[in-house]
Amino acid sequence: MAADQKLYVQVLRQIHQLILDRGLKPGDLLPPEQVLAAEFGVSRNVVREAIKSMEVMGIVRAVAGRGTELLPFSMEYILQSMLFFQVPGNESAVRQMFDVRRHLELSYMRDAFYALEKEDIQHLREVVDRIRVSYEQEGLFSELDRDFHLTLFRPLKNAVLDSLMNAIWEVDVRFQLEEKRPHLGDSVAKHEAVVQALEAHDFIGFVKAMEYHFSSGKYRNPGSYEEEVQ
Amino acid sequence: MAADQKLYVQVLRQIHQLILDRGLKPGDLLPPEQVLAAEFGVSRNVVREAIKSMEVMGIVRAVAGRGTELLPFSMEYILQSMLFFQVPGNESAVRQMFDVRRHLELSYMRDAFYALEKEDIQHLREVVDRIRVSYEQEGLFSELDRDFHLTLFRPLKNAVLDSLMNAIWEVDVRFQLEEKRPHLGDSVAKHEAVVQALEAHDFIGFVKAMEYHFSSGKYRNPGSYEEEVQ
DNA sequence: AAATATTTGTCCGTATGTATC
DNA sequence: TGATACATACGGACAAATATT
Numbered sequence: 132m133a134a135d136q137k138l139y140v141q142v143l144r145q146i147h148q149l150i151l152d153r154g155l156k157p158g159d160l161l162p163p164e165q166v167l168a169a170e171f172g173v174s175r176n177v178v179r180e181a182i183k184s185m186e187v188m189g190i191v192r193a194v195a196g197r198g199t200e201l202l203p204f205s206m207e208y209i210l211q212s213m214l215f216f217q218v219p220g221n222e223s224a225v226r227q228m229f230d231v232r233r234h235l236e237l238s239y240m241r242d243a244f245y246a247l248e249k250e251d252i253q254h255l256r257e258v259v260d261r262i263r264v265s266y267e268q269e270g271l272f273s274e275l276d277r278d279f280h281l282t283l284f285r286p287l288k289n290a291v292l293d294s295l296m297n298a299i300w301e302v303d304v305r306f307q308l309e310e311k312r313p314h315l316g317d318s319v320a321k322h323e324a325v326v327q328a329l330e331a332h333d334f335i336g337f338v339k340a341m342e343y344h345f346s347s348g349k350y351r352n353p354g355s356y357e358e359e360v361q
Numbered sequence: 362m363a364a365d366q367k368l369y370v371q372v373l374r375q376i377h378q379l380i381l382d383r384g385l386k387p388g389d390l391l392p393p394e395q396v397l398a399a400e401f402g403v404s405r406n407v408v409r410e411a412i413k414s415m416e417v418m419g420i421v422r423a424v425a426g427r428g429t430e431l432l433p434f435s436m437e438y439i440l441q442s443m444l445f446f447q448v449p450g451n452e453s454a455v456r457q458m459f460d461v462r463r464h465l466e467l468s469y470m471r472d473a474f475y476a477l478e479k480e481d482i483q484h485l486r487e488v489v490d491r492i493r494v495s496y497e498q499e500g501l502f503s504e505l506d507r508d509f510h511l512t513l514f515r516p517l518k519n520a521v522l523d524s525l526m527n528a529i530w531e532v533d534v535r536f537q538l539e540e541k542r543p544h545l546g547d548s549v550a551k552h553e554a555v556v557q558a559l560e561a562h563d564f565i566g567f568v569k570a571m572e573y574h575f576s577s578g579k580y581r582n583p584g585s586y587e588e589e590v591q
Numbered sequence: 592a593a594a595t596a597t598t599t600g601t602c603c604g605t606a607t608g609t610a611t612c
Numbered sequence: 613t614g615a616t617a618c619a620t621a622c623g624g625a626c627a628a629a630t631a632t633t
Contacts, residue, residue: 138601139413163618174602176406179619183369183410184417188438195619196610215377215420224434227521231465238468291457295525368621393598404622409599425599426630 138173142181145171150201160198161191205294225302232299233345235292239284240341244334246286252329254282259322272318273304279322368403369410375401376411380431390428391421436524455532462529463575465522469514470571474564476516482559484512489552502548503534509552 146167149155161167164182168175182199185191193199258279265271277300284292321344328336376397379385391397394412398405412429415421419438423429488509495501507530514522551574558566 140417143417165618176409176603177601179406180410180413182619184414187370187373187414188417193619194610195608196617198610198618215380215415215418224521227519230519231521231525234468235461235464238464289457289460291454291461295461395598406623407621412599423599424630425628426597428598428630 139177139180139184142167142171142173142177143184146181146185155201157201157203159201161201163198228299228302232296235296236280236284237341237345239287239292240338241334242287243284244329244337247283247329248286251282251286252326255279255326255329258282259319259326262322263319270304276318276322277304283325369407369414372397372401372403372407372411373414376415385431387431387433389431391431393428434520434524436521436528438528458529458532462526465526466510466514467571467575469517469522470568471564472517473514474559474567477513477559478516481512481516482556485509485556485559488512489549489556492552493549500534506548506552507534513555 164175164178168178182191182193186193189202189205191199192202258275262272262275265275281293281296284296324340325337325344328340394405394408398408412421412423416423417438419432419435421429422432488505492502492505495505511523511526514526554570555567555574558570
């Protein structure tokens with residue numbers, strides 16, 4: 132019976148506590164299901180439900196014949212649930228995600244500008260050049276675009292931010308809500324402007340280019356308050 | 362055997378497809394486990410594993426004797442996994458979360474300012490007044506603080522943003538990483554400044570107050586580029 | 592109000608495929 | 613190659629919670 136909460140949730144927490152107590156790190160194996168079941172005094176079925184739940188969250192990976200392995204931090208599993216909520220009538224969730232992404236990028240661009248190394252900028256340059264000739268291949272543009280934006284903010288070394296943006300891009304690639312194909316030339320120019328500003332170490336130009344990048348018909352201009360404050 | 366992927370994942374997708382096909386909305390009930398098991402040609406255990414996975418992701422809620430109900434959009438379940446990754450050596454994830462929250466709030470504050478209604482501001486005023494006398498009760502301050510910030514951005518009607526911030530606050534309440542108790546008076550002043558600016562319809566004051574709010578010893582000042590651009 | 596049916600919750604046992612040694 | 617350990621998957625059974633009549 133559900134004394135306080137469901138059994139498999141309690142087991143979930145007990146496993147979590149066990150991870151903490153034993154100081155298990157990514158790559159380590161959890162005790163076998165049978166052992167856990169015996170230790171917690173529950174059936175293997177309940178342990179399985181708990182572990183399967185952890186698996187879809189990207190916390191562990193269970194492989195037959197080997198064991199259940201702890202994985203490094205990730206939030207990619209967000210995609211899983213996003214797909215579920217992608218039912219007709221709730222498609223606004225995708226637009227809201229894009230809105231969050233736009234705000235995040237514009238908000239973090241300052242830190243990113245100063246964190247980017249030469250190699251990063253060089254990589255961005257290569258990506259833009261490849262974008263220019265990516266007209267033909269289906270889906271290639273999305274991948275390059277994603278690479279571009281993730282590279283921008285990777286130097287910040289914020290795993291939460293990385294994972295979040297990655298998840299949002301995953302949604303983007305699948306739903307192609309932005310349909311950039313029609314104005315791909317436009318998009319090339321926008322990315323080109325960003326890279327050029329970076330190569331010139333021009334922060335102001337970088338800010339302008341980023342705001343320009345997000346000012347397409349699909350996106351509302353987020354506005355800036357620098358003309359109001361001071 | 363795992364032909365392509367694990368069976369419960371396939372069932373997960375089949376259930377998803379079923380939701381789409383039948384156009385199930387939040388509040389609707391999924392078919393019983395036995396029916397699903399029969400329909401998909403798998404054991405009931407596998408169906409349960411799939412459903413439990415959906416449950417921890419906040420997609421459904423299974424209640425004994427009633428059925429499995431579809432839930433409205435949410436991202437609160439992120440908390441579940443964040444807690445797991447909170448193992449020693451990875452505690453930076455929490456700080457990264459706070460950093461993301463700070464950027465989100467500062468980035469969205471403009472939209473929030475213009476979206477806030479009178480009732481919202483009134484509610485904020487009440488919360489601040491209650492914060493002032495929340496010294497004694499343990500944990501009360503955190504709840505009020507959370508209420509304050511969520512109220513700020515709720516008028517934006519962005520479920521993704523709401524859910525995200527809610528999850529981050531959940532982490533905050535649990536870990537109390539910011540330990541505001543020592544300088545609670547300081548915190549009262551910061552919230553007070555925000556509300557006063559809102560009550561006076563003073564956008565610039567609002568911006569200053571928000572930046573002031575996030576400028577404590579714990580938080581790095583995110584900086585602003587208005588003095589550089591233009 | 593009470594009996595009955597439905598549905599999830601939990602357990603047990605067993606067989607099989609697979610990775611590791 | 614074989615043996616072992618482990619996750620995978622199945623089926624049946626009963627309890628507990630809820631809904632229905």
